[in-house]
Amino acid sequence: MLKKLLVSGAALAFAFAGAPALAQQAAPAAPAAAVATRDADPALWVVKDDDTTIYLFGTVHVLKPGLSWFDEAVKTAFDKSDTLVLEMIEPDPATMQALMMKMVINLDGPNLSAQLPEEKRAAFAAAMSEAGTPAAGYERFDPWFASLVITLTKVAKLGYDPNQGAEKTLTAAAKAAEKPIVGLETAEEQLGFFDKLPQAVQVKYLEVTLDQLPKTGEMLDKMVESWAKGDPDTLAAVMNEGMAETPEVNKAILVDRNVRWADWIAERMKKPGTVFIAVGAGHLAGPDSVQTYLAARKLKTERVKY
Template sequence: MNLPLKTALSALLLAAGAPALAQAPAPAPAPALVQADPALWVVKDEDTTIYLFGSVHVLKPGIMWFDDEVKAAFDKADTLVLEMVQPDQNEMMSKLTKIAIDPDGPPLSEKLEAAPRAAYVAAMTDNGLPWQALESFEPWMAGITLAVAPLGKLGYVEDAGVEKVLTKAAQAAGKPIVGLETADEQLGYFDTLPEAQQIAFLNATVAELPKMETEFGKLVDNWAKGETETLGEQMNASMEATPELARILLFNRNANWAKWIKARLDTPGTVFVAVGAGHLAGPKDVQDQLKALRVETARVKAADLGL
């Protein structure tokens, strides 16, 4: 079963807690400013408005996305809704110890065949990560660790990511922040993957690490330009070829969130929902799931917000 790097990158974008687990410190030169225009959708009825925004959990400083339609919609909102309200680092590490460790299985490296094992050890070493430290962990944890490890060196930081920026803005404005899922639930999506898929995920991440800069750069570029069809194709093609992974990480969650959005329409007010960009692009995305529930979504234009 082939799980190319696009799957690892999709997983990164889907799990809000993942980047904080292993992100290396980034260099701090003065960033060049880049104007972005990511997509924004709206769902509304007579007394409720729900904005839907696709997030990227780590970005390079200097990408100017929190303005124009996105900022205007956020300012109108009474509540910010994220995939997860992220616990502090100590709490997250405690949860990982509980969820990601395999107390009964053999060491992680022994679960890999000879050639993939050598490649995995080399990849960990090249990224300054002690492979021995993950011997008691399940393969998915090593896969995510390696998927995010190079991003800090490439200049991507969590503090510039969408969730961090929106959370700080909501706190400053006194807006309540709600999570669609808990940290335990998000980590559980990876933890419940069959071990064979976890190993395939890890092996493919290792094999395609040299493409990380190019592939992740394309994802961010498509997001920044609001090119959702291209983004959906890039992120979801490999996941469609692995139905179990797609079902757990994408489609089931999209369906659950669509039901939440429909139910939220019964409560008056304005809500700004930010979830991983992969959930709002491609087949069976949140918009498709809402359509199946007979709830219409519309792409927001500047004029819709009086801009």
């Protein structure tokens, strides 16, 4: 489902970069048409006390070229910060490849297509074929990984690119400025949130992905437009479409992580300094946002004005 592109982190987008060894060859992104750069003003929040300032910035892990967002308030906050904090620090491709081989292949049990309702199997086979994955390969995938491959293949064909995502820009800027980069999680942890889901939940997640596939472009365009306008309420409303069908996934990849991150922020507030935290925009939107759990810890977040 598209929500993974707003909450599940750079690990999942990066995982797909290593997927060709498993899925043969990822579909290339559609050639980007020449577009004029347009201004984007994504939402930015701050938590602070006398000697500590923590900025909270919501990212989109895949974007099209042409959005100018790393400027104005976002750039000012980044420049003031001593440290960049991301959901995770990308491991090298060889490490990620080894991790994926361990986590996404299931050699036991029935073929994946046999676990789907009969009426979903043709759509599943077609989607995996579009991703360039032979049946002999995808039948042994874990359902969550098949869902990822299907989604990111569609997204790439629509012109969205993880190399245009906010994390890439922020990481490059931090390295150029010699700022330390910290990960809230590891790649293994991020992939594990999906891999540890019960099999029945993973299969249901794959079914919902297939159902939503025809409207991927419309939904993702609306999400990115809401992000660019700094409208977290609309973003949350779009994200929540279909999530009622898989509450276990919502808990694992959104709610539980937001609770842990609020704890991390509360602990970090005890030390002086300025920190720029960049996580998927979905974590900073809706009733289960990081800000909600910070409020429960008596920490007030304020929206930064442009």
